[in-house]
Amino acid sequence: xxxxxxxxxxxxxxxxxxxxxxGLPSAAEYELTYTITTExxxxxxxxxxxxxxxxxxxxxxxxxxxxxxGARVAGGRVEDFAAYSATGSTVAGLAAEEDAAQRLTxxxxxxxxxRLIATAGTWASDGAGAAx
Numbered sequence: 001x002x003x004x005x006x007x008x009x010x011x012x013x014x015x016x017x018x019x020x021x022x023g024l025p026s027a028a029e030y031e032l033t034y035t036i037t038t039e040x041x042x043x044x045x046x047x048x049x050x051x052x053x054x055x056x057x058x059x060x061x062x063x064x065x066x067x068x069x070g071a072r073v074a075g076g077r078v079e080d081f082a083a084y085s086a087t088g089s090t091v092a093g094l095a096a097e098e099d100a101a102q103r104l105t106x107x108x109x110x111x112x113x114x115r116l117i118a119t120a121g122t123w124a125s126d127g128a129g130a131a132x
Contacts, residue, residue, distance in 0.1 A: 001064070001116075002028040010036045013102050014060065017109035022116075030073070030123070032112075034062040038104065040097075043083070054097070057081045058104045062112055066123070073123040078111035080104060 002025045006012040014036060037059045044053030063075035084100035086093050 001025055001030040001032055003032045004034060010038060010058075010101065010105050013105035014109050017106045018112065021109065021113045029067055031065045031067065032062060032116075033065060034060050034112075036060050036105070036108070038101065044086075051086050053083060053085055054100070055081060055083050056097075056100050056104055058108055060108045060112065064116065064123070074116065074119045076115060078108050078115065080107045080111065082107070 001022065003015045003018050006015045011034070014034065018032070039057050041055045041057065042051045042053075043055045045051055057079070058081065059077060059079045061075075061077050063072045065071070066073050082100040082104040084096040086096070088096075
């Protein structure tokens with residue numbers, strides 16, 4: 001299985017984790033495509049309106065496509081969240097945000113791997129595979 005090439009930091013982190021868990025393809029019969037969506041929400045606000053904490057939510061809509069006929073043999077949506085603190089210096093806040101984003105994409109990749117393992121038996125190459 002090959003994973004669609006990353007186009008930004010979030011997709012790079014996702015692909016890196018997927019390849020870490022699944023290995024690099026030698027002769028791929030399937031392609032994993034994906035769309036990543038993230039959103040930061042302010043969740044810790046002090047009485048003087050200072051933001052103390054952010055909640056980063058993420059979603060990946062993914063599909064596993066069989067190369068021989070272009071059929072979608074598995075897919076779905078995975079969701080998760082990570083949080084980070086905005087206290088401290090600007091540099092510390094940016095580092096915390098980047099760390100939370102990387103943790104989030106790694107968790108989402110792990111959820112995709114779990115779904116791939118769970119559905120692997122249904123990817124029949126004769127076209128009888130089920131789409132999830």
